[in-house]
Amino acid sequence: MQIQPILAALRRHRLATALIALEIALACAVLCNACFLIANRLAQMQVNSGVDEAALATLHLTGYEAGQAVDLNARVQAGLGRIAGVQSVSVINAVPFGEHAGTAGITLDAAGKHFGGVVDFYVGGPGSFKALGLQLVAGGEPQADDYRPLNDFIPDEATVWVTRALAGHLWPDADPLGKEFWMGKSHFRVGGVLAHLVRPSGGEGGPDTVEWSVFVPAQPGASLAGTYLLRADPRELPRVLRDARAAMTKIAPDAVVDTLGSQTISDLRQDYFRPDRAMAGMLVGVIAALLLVTALGIVGLASFWVAQRRKQIGIRRAIGATRSDILHYFQTENFLIVSGGIVLGMVLAYALNLMLMTQYELPRLPLYYLPVGALALWVLGQLAVLGPALRAAAVPPVVATRSA
Amino acid sequence: MLGYYLDLALRSLKRNKVLTALMVLAIAVGIGASMTTLTVMHLLSGDPLPGKSAHLFYAQVDAAPDAKKREPYDVLDYQSAMDLWSAKRADRQTLIADSQIKVHAPQANQPPLMLMMLSTTADFFPMFDVPFQYGRGWSAEDDATHARVAVISADLNNKLFGGTDSTGRSLRLRDSDVRIVGVLKPWRPSPQFYNVAGGRFSEGQTAAFYTKPEDVFTPLGSGLEINGDNFQPFTCWGRPSMPLHLQSAPCVWIGLWVQLDDAARVAGYRRFLEDYVAQQKALGRITRSDTRLRDLMQWLDFNGVVPRDVRLQTWLAFAFLAICLFNTVGLLLAKFLRRSGEIGVRRALGASRAAVFAQCLTEAGMIGLIGGVAGWLLTLAGLWLVRRQPTPYADMVHLDPGMFLATFALAVATSLLAGLLPAMLAARVAPALQLKTL
Known part of the structure; x- marks a missing residue:
């Protein structure tokens, strides 16, 4: 295929060519970044919570008086334990994807000079560690005497379990077991390291901090009450939760069940990521509309050029060009224009990414998005031009003999 | 042609x-x-609040004892809030704090509800042009005497009283009975501007600023007496003692809005804030000297509400x-x-x-x-x-x-x-x- 005559023809349509190329360039920039945003959202949605989501549900009670909390714990734990199918009931202050309850800054020294970061404390009563199904990578499970009584949201002195992510942040080069940290007057010593445990409502300092969680064993009491962790067989869990909610009117008539907060952990996860899913869905919509509009633009302009060049095509056919020569002519022409657009588009994609990085804390666009985006636009261009090109190839040679 | x-x-x-x-x-x-x-x-x-927002200002001083270079806390501690509010140096001023509360209407045959209650002061309603369907807000005297009165939203009035004029009827807030003095018309400011705070810590996830206004409004003093231990601090610079008593805790949790009708008043109020901080520094209660007085739109901007x-x-x-x-x-x-x-x-x-x-x-x-x-x-x-x-x-x-x-x-x-x-x-x-x- 000779490119020279195609370039010569394009030079006569500089404006239209430039417009299509610009459209392709913009489409390339938006396409790459939108895909990247979608991938980012999807990656965030895949976060490993570190707990047995399918087997867990939570029941959240509000509206009781602080004085009744101890009695409420006793009544609810006993009452829920009687529901058929319940494997365990424990008291906890928060669950993954629920309301956060113990968010606080920690320091690596008693004087509070060396700031460690803002973390989330899961304060759980006996049985909660096992019920959550937390995976240990170092140290052992909490023992009975690790569960200390508390008169604040957190014990003054405790052995705690931190996630691998948090340990790596606080003590990058050391064995975290036995390490200490402080939160105000409270003093903690690391008794074990967890593979994963996501913070209740996401990180406060970007995606790297979503697993900065600490598990603190404690005895339920006045300041650890009202939120209960139910464990049951995943198949029976919805029924168990329904029964548990219904039972509350008898067990705890003085309390109000927080219906939004009392769900299975899987449902809480669904709700938690709903905005991300909606955003990803909207981005997919934008991409689809974008590709459609771009394709229609190519179809429109290619059709116009075919119609404009009918006579020339006829002449070429009359002097020996085959149908496939004509077809290839239009396909190559499209390939050249799209390629030009893509070159500009890659620059634009990068510029757009830089803007998103500063405004939306997005990571840098991985380079492989560019060739993939380019390929997608080449394919789109070829598909869009196929119709008009086939029509061009169908122009009979006899057209050459007719006057316009 | x-x-x-x-x-x-x-x-x-x-x-x-x-x-x-x-x-x-x-x-x-x-x-x-x-x-x-x-x-x-x-x-x-x-x-x-088109037309009015330029006259509404959000006042900030910071009583935390640290000397780090940072913006003052988004809300005030109890002492500063009460001092600034009771000085009455603005054309109107109101304090803002909300909490979750159990609400029950003895007359309506319905289970208790957990709702958000805004504890504020009398100026809140005229200051923010809050529309009333029945009755009116409470008086400054009710603020002073911690009267057991409440204003409820149109939504709650529909739910509990079928939309009829419920002023004069009583509502059970936790263990206390309050008298309803006003019912709002449907009111849906976008955003719920008076409660906006902490936007810069939310990583752009600020949709919560657009929730509906609270369903129950009570005088601040009454709200604290009825539901004090359910108020949540915005943040604390020290560990508060338990059970939480926010009035004495080293925590910030109250917002102060003031209405200043002309530029001279604004300049005057800025000076007042600075003088207050200087005086408190002399007393040794405050160490940080920065104050802020942003108007409504600046405050929304600062919090990146969108x-x-x-x-x-x-x-x-x-x-x-x-x-x-x-x-x-x-x-x-x-x-x-x-x-x-x-x-x-x-x-x-x-x-x-x-x-x-x-x-x-x-x-x-x-x-x-x-x-x-x-x-x-x-x-x-x-x-x-x-x-x-x-x-x-x-x-x-x-x-x-x-x-x-x-x-x-x-x-x-x-x-x-x-x-x-x-x-x-x-x-x-x-x-x-x-x-x-x-």
Whole structure:
């Protein structure tokens, strides 16, 4: 295929060519970044919570008086334990994807000079560690005497379990077991390291901090009450939760069940990521509309050029060009224009990414998005031009003999 | 003349239906996408109290003992809040703190509800132009005596009292009975501006600023007596003792809004804040000397109230509109230049360049108008989709008359912009050259 005559023809349509190329360039920039945003959202949605989501549900009670909390714990734990199918009931202050309850800054020294970061404390009563199904990578499970009584949201002195992510942040080069940290007057010593445990409502300092969680064993009491962790067989869990909610009117008539907060952990996860899913869905919509509009633009302009060049095509056919020569002519022409657009588009994609990085804390666009985006636009261009090109190839040679 | 151009445009559009449809579609999709996001943006970034917001200010001092370089805390500690409020140096001033509370209406046969209660002061209602359906707010005296009175939202009045005038009836807040003195009309400020704080720590996930106002309003002192241990601190610089007693805790949790009616009053209030801090420093209670007095819109801006995703969507939609614009330019170019012969004849018969230009633009504008109608329908569909999203502001999303007109303005403007270059080229067609080939 000779490119020279195609370039010569394009030079006569500089404006239209430039417009299509610009459209392709913009489409390339938006396409790459939108895909990247979608991938980012999807990656965030895949976060490993570190707990047995399918087997867990939570029941959240509000509206009781602080004085009744101890009695409420006793009544609810006993009452829920009687529901058929319940494997365990424990008291906890928060669950993954629920309301956060113990968010606080920690320091690596008693004087509070060396700031460690803002973390989330899961304060759980006996049985909660096992019920959550937390995976240990170092140290052992909490023992009975690790569960200390508390008169604040957190014990003054405790052995705690931190996630691998948090340990790596606080003590990058050391064995975290036995390490200490402080939160105000409270003093903690690391008794074990967890593979994963996501913070209740996401990180406060970007995606790297979503697993900065600490598990603190404690005895339920006045300041650890009202939120209960139910464990049951995943198949029976919805029924168990329904029964548990219904039972509350008898067990705890003085309390109000927080219906939004009392769900299975899987449902809480669904709700938690709903905005991300909606955003990803909207981005997919934008991409689809974008590709459609771009394709229609190519179809429109290619059709116009075919119609404009009918006579020339006829002449070429009359002097020996085959149908496939004509077809290839239009396909190559499209390939050249799209390629030009893509070159500009890659620059634009990068510029757009830089803007998103500063405004939306997005990571840098991985380079492989560019060739993939380019390929997608080449394919789109070829598909869009196929119709008009086939029509061009169908122009009979006899057209050459007719006057316009 | 315009009538003739319109006629010509219509004929031309009818001649090549596919090309016309493509252009209308491109404009419609672009307009639909950008107007949907723009409407949401308009709704979320608007002024919640037009005409009044410039006189409302959010006051900040910081009683934390640290010396780090940072913005003062978003809300006040109890001591500073009460000192500044009771000094009454502004035209109006109100304190703000909310808490969750168990609400029960003895007369209504319904289980208790957990609702948000705003504890504030008498000026809240006149200051923020809060509309009343029945009754009115409470008096400054009620504030002073911690009267057991409450104002409830229209929603709660409907739920508990079937929408009838419930003033004078009683409501059980936790263990205390309060008398209802006022019922609000449906009131939905966007955002719920008076409670906005801490936006810069939310990583752009600020949709919660657009939730409905609280259902129960009580005087601050009464609220604290009834529900004190359920108030949550914004943050604390020391560990508060348990059970939480916020009035004495080393925590910040109260917002102070003031109304200042002219520039002199604003300057005066700034001085007052500085003097207060200087005096407290002398007493040794405060160590940080920075104060802030931002007006309502500055405060919303500072908190970045518009959710990050919404801004991102708006950017995307406009990038998309730009693509549609390029597309339309290309197609119009093709359409106009294809008619070079016809234009040549018109020129030869005496039409001026301006006339050809006007005719081409009329055609482009007509495409824009049709695209606008389709774009308007797409916008309605888009807003319907937004309303189905689980966001706190979903119930507010609608196309107001201003945005309805903006849809068409944007559509016509886009198409005229797209038509500019092709029309210019069409007007430059040389008559002789075209006639020769006929």
